[in-house]
Amino acid sequence: MEPIIDLKNLCKSYGSHTAVDKLNMKIYRGEIFGLLGPNGAGKTTSILMMLGLTEPDSGSAIVCGHDATRDPIEVKRKVGYMPDNLGFYPQLTGLENLVYIARLNGMAEKGIAEHARRVMELVGLKAASDKPASTYSRGMKQRLGLAEVLIKEPELIILDEPTLGIDPAGVKEFLELIKSLQREQGLTVLLSSHHLHHVQQVCDRVGIFVDGKLLATGDLPSLSAELFGSTGIETAIQLTRLPKNADALKANFSSWPEVNSLTISGDKLQFTTTGDITPKLIRRIIELGEDIQAVSRKQYGLDEIYEKYFENNTNFTLDNESIKRKPLFGNRQK
């Protein structure tokens, strides 16, 4: 599949500070990709380079089939970008702000207001269309920002910290709206955030960004397997009653090379295995004459993946003074 965003060895420095270091990343059509990282990790700089708003020191950014450095206008025509520091013209109404952006995107005058009203309705701002933008709440401004992104009918949407400063209910609605847009219109969404659980709710794949470097990309299960597969996957098997012969069970599984440990506490068996061998374990337990009531495998969320990445990158952080001095995820909200 042809990627909609293809970044190759993208580098950007501000003086002696390296904001983005040899970034290689591919994002495919129709997916929601989450760019994760703490403040100052280089997420926004990478986005600006994808839009041709900042010139990279080296490397290339191909977005929607166009080189973002050489042909930024074509890229911006096809990409809707909602910046983190979103500002509108306070003297204009929400609708006027939207119409202005539509005109800048070369939309025909005929029917432009009706189209803008439709988009306002789509993002849930129909009632506030004719109110000045200065009276909008933070959540309403985010929605207006999304409306501005949608009115240009983009192929790709880039949302930089879109949930910043919105209340939990607003975040939920906003994320649902993004998900529905991807589902209904097949839009590709790149979402940058340091709010892990927000990203986890909507993203198909994530990229973990630290100090200008992309440490990992992939979906949650693959990242989880990659990180926790070697140290062990925890599988809990609940039996219908106490095991007939606990010692025999222990002895049986102790010969398995994939099983690192087995703890039996009452009617619950707790396995730590190398790799995912849950089906194999279930089959064997049934063969041994035990009845299974429930099976659960511990799912690692982004929180654990994140923490694990920092744990694993100790060598990297030791080389980097700026990271060593400050907590990496001081601003993270759990």
Next chain:
Amino acid sequence: MKALSASHYLATDKNKSKEGRQLSPFKVMVRKEVSDYVRSWRFILLLALVVLTFFASMYISMSNIRASFTNSNDPDHAFLYLKLLSATDGSMPPFHVLMSFLAPLLGITMGFDAINSEQNSGSLTRLLAQPIYRDNILLAKFYSALLIISTLFISLTLLMIGGGLLYTGVRIEPQELLRILGFALLTMVYVGFYLSLSILFSIAFRQAATSALTALGIWLFFTVFYPILVNLIIRAFLPDPAYLTQSQIMGYNELIMDIMRIAPGQLYSDAATTMLMPSIRSLGPMSMEQLSGAIPSPLPFRESLVIVWPQLSGLLAGSIACFALAYYIFMRREIRS
């Protein structure tokens, strides 16, 4: 999802929508900027001040027009319409002198927060994310402000001519019309200089107050302190004229005039006076040889234009230099800086 479908329908029906009129992004921005200026209170206040000054000057000029017109000692007495802009009874300065103070204020008011306000409010990044060229933003800001200024001064000029016609019933001479239009153009260029200077500061300084104060400081320096400073330096360094030859005195005077002409206000004042007073034959010291044989009559428009050409081109060069520097800084600036 009905709305979504409708919206999507429009998205796929681009060919149909393109039948309608499309404005270029530059025109869209100019329209929005003009609308913002016209609706802003600070512009309305300054506009009221300029219009009030104009009508007050016109009233005083018209009250004294008979005396000015019949004053045969004045070589420009026959230029009735020029007298409307330059004649005064001493109760208030003539219009062009007042404009030398108000025009910079107008330019600074329109430009001091052109870029930094957009940057501080977060709308600049949003704007730059649209398919427009970065320089179009700067050009639109400059063009729309100049458009308003031009409209203002051309309207005032026409109002003055119409008022003069109604009041006196005297037909305007082509020479006078050209001179009045020349004066209006000169004032526009003068405002343009301070406009481009204040836009430059609006890019250089993040805070609008800093850029406004810096522009006002420069205006105040050139208007008030610069002549004082030049006089002080001249007194300290210029040799006693009693020990100088005629040509040395001429040379020193020319040097002093040249130093004074670094100030944009001096350039404007020289040029405006020459345009509105056709009898002015030179803007520098003249020797007896130059004066001998000269007929004390008004100069034709073309000759006056030749005299003020260095002043006009100086103001234009200053405006272009400021704008070019603003353009360079804006284009080179990192969006996140």
